[in-house]
């Protein structure tokens with residue numbers, strides 16, 4: 001029950017990675033989502049490039065933003 005990560009402990013989206021996320025990858029799949037919709041993946045420093053490339057190859061990647069900046073933006 002208490003294994004749920006706290007909201008402040010966001011973890012990298014890469015498979016098997018348990019590191020704290022420091023980047024937000026905002027993406028959109030034009031076949032599934034309206035153009036202004038943003039899905040997000042979280043990444044640690046190590047996986048930012050890997051996950052960006054994965055989304056970039058599919059032309060889904062829209063933005064890579066530091067987590068702190070993303071939160072500041074979405075709090076206002």
Ligand SMILES: [Zn+2]
Nearest residue numbers: 012017044047
């Ligand atoms: Zn990672």
